Amino acid sequence: MKSGSNLEKVLSAGHFAVTAELGPPAGTDLEVVRKKAELLRGAVDAVNVTDNQTAVVRMSSVAVSALLVQTGLEPVMQMVCRDRNRIAMQSDILGASALGIRNLTCLTGDHQSFGNQGGAKKVFDIDSVQLVAMVKRIRDEKKLLGSDEEIAGTLPMYIGVAANPCAKPYEFRALRLAKKVEAGADYVQTQCIYDVKMFSEFMKAVRDLGVDKKCRILVGITPLKSAGMTRYMAENVPGIVIPEEIIKRMNDAPKGKGAEVGTAICLELIEQLRAIEGVAGIHIMAIEWEQKVREIVEKANLLPRPTV
Amino acid sequence: MVKATRKPLQAIFDTVKAYQRVLVVGCGGCTSVCLAGGQREVLDLADELTQCARTAHVLQQYSTFVTERQCNPEFLADIEDRVKNADCLISMACGAGAGYMADVYPSVPVFPGLDTMFIGVDLDVGLYEERCRSCGQCVIGDTGGICPVTRCSKGVLNGPCGGTGDDGTCELGEGIHCAWHDIYERLKAQGRLANMMIVRPPMEWVDKGPRKMIQRGYEGRYKKD
Numbered sequence: 001m002k003s004g005s006n007l008e009k010v011l012s013a014g015h016f017a018v019t020a021e022l023g024p025p026a027g028t029d030l031e032v033v034r035k036k037a038e039l040l041r042g043a044v045d046a047v048n049v050t051d052n053q054t055a056v057v058r059m060s061s062v063a064v065s066a067l068l069v070q071t072g073l074e075p076v077m078q079m080v081c082r083d084r085n086r087i088a089m090q091s092d093i094l095g096a097s098a099l100g101i102r103n104l105t106c107l108t109g110d111h112q113s114f115g116n117q118g119g120a121k122k123v124f125d126i127d128s129v130q131l132v133a134m135v136k137r138i139r140d141e142k143k144l145l146g147s148d149e150e151i152a153g154t155l156p157m158y159i160g161v162a163a164n165p166c167a168k169p170y171e172f173r174a175l176r177l178a179k180k181v182e183a184g185a186d187y188v189q190t191q192c193i194y195d196v197k198m199f200s201e202f203m204k205a206v207r208d209l210g211v212d213k214k215c216r217i218l219v220g221i222t223p224l225k226s227a228g229m230t231r232y233m234a235e236n237v238p239g240i241v242i243p244e245e246i247i248k249r250m251n252d253a254p255k256g257k258g259a260e261v262g263t264a265i266c267l268e269l270i271e272q273l274r275a276i277e278g279v280a281g282i283h284i285m286a287i288e289w290e291q292k293v294r295e296i297v298e299k300a301n302l303l304p305r306p307t308v
Numbered sequence: 309m310v311k312a313t314r315k316p317l318q319a320i321f322d323t324v325k326a327y328q329r330v331l332v333v334g335c336g337g338c339t340s341v342c343l344a345g346g347q348r349e350v351l352d353l354a355d356e357l358t359q360c361a362r363t364a365h366v367l368q369q370y371s372t373f374v375t376e377r378q379c380n381p382e383f384l385a386d387i388e389d390r391v392k393n394a395d396c397l398i399s400m401a402c403g404a405g406a407g408y409m410a411d412v413y414p415s416v417p418v419f420p421g422l423d424t425m426f427i428g429v430d431l432d433v434g435l436y437e438e439r440c441r442s443c444g445q446c447v448i449g450d451t452g453g454i455c456p457v458t459r460c461s462k463g464v465l466n467g468p469c470g471g472t473g474d475d476g477t478c479e480l481g482e483g484i485h486c487a488w489h490d491i492y493e494r495l496k497a498q499g500r501l502a503n504m505m506i507v508r509p510p511m512e513w514v515d516k517g518p519r520k521m522i523q524r525g526y527e528g529r530y531k532k533d
Contacts, residue, residue, distance in 0.1 A: 082462070086510065108469040111461055111480055122462065126510045129466035133507075145510065164470030169492045172468075172504060179466060179507055191470055238473040 002139065002186060003158035005102035006074045007046040009308040010281075011187065011216045016274060017281030018302055019076060019189065019218060020044045020293045022068075024059040033064055036290045037073050043294040045305055046074040046103055048189070048283070052083065055115025062092055066099040076160065077101045080109025085125035086134070086145055093135060097155050105160035105189060106131040128161060129183050135159050136184030159184055164191040165202035167239030174205035181215040188215055189283040192222035194242040196272045203276050212278030219273045222285045223292055224262035227251045263296065270300045310338035310402040311436045312345065312422040314353070321360040323419045324396055328367065330357070331394035332421065333387060333409065334374035335401035343434055344422050345400030347374050353400065353421060378405030384412045391416055444514050450503050452494035457511075459487035465508040468492070 001008060010017045020040050025032040040047050047068060051061040065075035077096055079089065093104065108128045112120040126134065126145075134145045139155045161180040165173050177188060193199045199219070206212050224230045230250040234242040246265055253261035273279055282300075286292045297303055314320075324330050332354045339345030354370040361368040373390055376383040378401035391397065396417045399406035403424040410418035426438035441458045447465070448455050457463050461478050468488030471479025476493075478484040495501050522530050 108462055108464060110471075113480060124463045125513070127462075127464045127466050128469070129507060130510045134510075162470060164472075167468070167470050167472045168474060168476055168486070168489055169468070169472075172492055175505065176468070179505065183507060238471045238477070238479045241474075 001156075003102040003156040005046065005156075005158045006308065007076065007103050008158045008186070010045045010306055013306065013308050015045075015306045015308070016302065017216070017218060018044045018284065018297055018305065019046050019048055019281065020284045020286065020290070021048045021050060022064070022290065023050050023053060023288065024061065024064040026056065026058050028059070030067065033059075033067055034071070037068060037071055039290045040293055041073055042305065043297045043303065044284070045281075046076045048076040048078055048105060048285075051078040051080045051107070051109070052115070054110050055082065055112045055117065055120075057116060062096050062099070062101070065096065065101045069100040074103070075101055076103040076105055078105045078107055079131065080107045081124050081127055081131060082109035082112060083120075083123055085123055089126070089131065090134065090138070090144055093138065093155070093157070097153075097157060102156055103158045103160060104135060105162065106135065106185075107162050129180055132159055132161060132180055132183040132185050140184075158186050160187045160189060161185040162191065163188050164239045165193065165199050166191065166195060166241040170198075170202075171205075174202055174209055174211065177206060177215070178209045178211050181211050185215050187218060187280075189218045190220040191239060192220040192285055193273060194240070194246055194269065196269065196276075198241060199273065200276055203278050207278050212280075216280040217278055218281040218283040219279055220283050220285060221266060221270060221273075221296075222287065223266040223289065223296060224250055224258075225289065226258035226262070227253065230262075259292075263292070263299075266296055267299050270296070309341055309427070310404075310424060311342045311426055311428045311438075312339045312402050312424045314344055314349065314400075314422055315420065317353075317356050317360065320353070320398065320419070320421055321357055321364075324357070324398060325361070325364065325366050325368070327395040327417070329369050329371070329393060329395045330398060331387070331390055331396075332357075332370060332372045332398045333378065333400060334372070335378045335399075335405050336374055337377040337379065337401070337405070339401055339405075339422060340374070342430075342436060345402075350374055350400050353398070375401075377401075378409050381408075381412060384409055443511065444519065445511060447508065450506055450508075451491045452498060452500070452503075454487055454491045454494060456487050456491065459485070459490075464488065465511065 022036050049061045049065045052058055061077050065077040068075040106128050112122050137143055139157050142150045163177045227250040233240050284293050332350050334350035335345045350372045354372045358370050373387055391413050398419050398421045399409050400421045406420045427440040428436045428438045431437050443457050461480050472486040472489050476486055476489040478486045495503050
């Protein structure tokens with residue numbers, strides 16, 4: 001075991017893993033965190049805590065992750081490269097470990113101009129591949145970046161990354177994941193997938209590279225709420241591909257039935273995606289729709305979650 | 309070369325309106341080339357400021373001079389007599405030139421007339437785009453001549469990130485190309501795609517006060533034993 005985290009144990013035991021996402025509050029109200037945590041408890045193996053997603057200031061991922069540890073819900077702390085240099089990142093990683101955080105998903109981060117601090121100076125001192133290698137070095141060699149001195153204590157951390165199979169250049173995306181795995185990624189949570197054919201092609205390339213044997217692959221799932229959301233995602237979010245057929249089904253949904261149709265599509269996608277060789281789990285990103293997660297997991301026949 | 313653009317007229321006037329004799333100093337180097345701080349722009353600014361002074365009923369006298377280059381002490385020596393007769397200076401050089409003029413003439417206030425924008429290229433007359441962040445560790449030999457530090461919005465060294473659009477644009481849109489998409493396509497066209505598998509370690513950012521260098525061949529002149 002690299003970290004002993006529940007997520008690692010579930011995946012290592014060969015179970016089909018389920019993770020979800022929890023967005024920290026844009027304020028100090030902990031009731032929001034508690035409510036979301038209870039919606040997810042027992043429905044998933046671990047919960048990703050986003051790190052100032054879309055560059056909007058929110059409670060820190062390390063603080064919310066630590067709160068989840070206290071309540072017995074396993075966090076996957078997300079860390080982006082946008083806001084901290086290598087000193088702050090390593091410091092927060094050591095601190096996260098001290099607070100009982102055992103999973104870390106390493107991300108580039110959305111550009112600062114998307115959020116509510118457009119004038120912020122970007123950091124990007126290191127990138128996501130370098131971040132993975134940095135965490136692995138601390139964990140496996142007990143050495144900080146650029147230092148040969150051994151640190152005291154251990155860093156049991158399961159290291160994750162993201163991948164976007166549907167962004168250009170398509171033929172490089174599997175190779176990019178291979179680079180991240182080479183750097184030390186233990187698991188990957190992909191961008192949300194709607195195009196099964198495109199994802200299958202990505203997975204074939206991943207398997208040809210042997211990446212699925214070295215890294216557990218969790219497919220990103222985002223249930224669609226409405227035709228409006230579907231159109232917005234298809235047209236405005238770079239690297240998200242939604243096939244015409246799905247857009248049409250959402251458009252054709254009777255008034256007030258958008259969420260129902262979206263859920264049905266989501267369940268079909270899960271069934272098709274989990275059948276693809278090399279897929280080890282799903283990562284449900286129900287954006288501000290945490291109450292939907294349990295229903296999806298249940299209807300996908302993925303309850304109860306394994307105890308390992 | 310360095311690209312710069314003029315500050316708003318009113319902002320310049322506000323900084324210098326308390327001074328009677330103002331010398332506007334242009335630069336024959338980069339800012340002249342990018343049409344911001346050469347002979348014509350210096351004369352234009354002096355004219356416009358004179359007009360501002362008249363309108364504001366401020367008694368001021370503007371004179372002008374264009375140095376060969378403001379980032380060089382010999383050329384800055386050319387304006388010594390003129391500086392003696394000035395209460396303040398407006399620099400139409402880049403930030404380096406303006407600051408150097410302030411160092412060479414420390415008793416006279418120097419105000420920047422330009423905002424220095426970037427090291428870039430001429431896409432067309434008066435149309436410039438950034439190409440270099442002067443990181444001091446040029447990597448473009450590996451990346452098909454396209455700088456990831458400058459042209460990737462996130463400065464990602466092992467890209468692309470997940471935000472590349474269908475048309476090869478950056479997630480920021482605004483007509484910005486994804487640098488790593490372009491790197492991929494160029495390396496592919498050159499038969500050098502193997503370069504995409506290079507894992508680049510973190511940069512050693514040299515970030516401790518002003519960077520200093522001695523040009524090759526001049527070591528003996530400046531390095532003391």
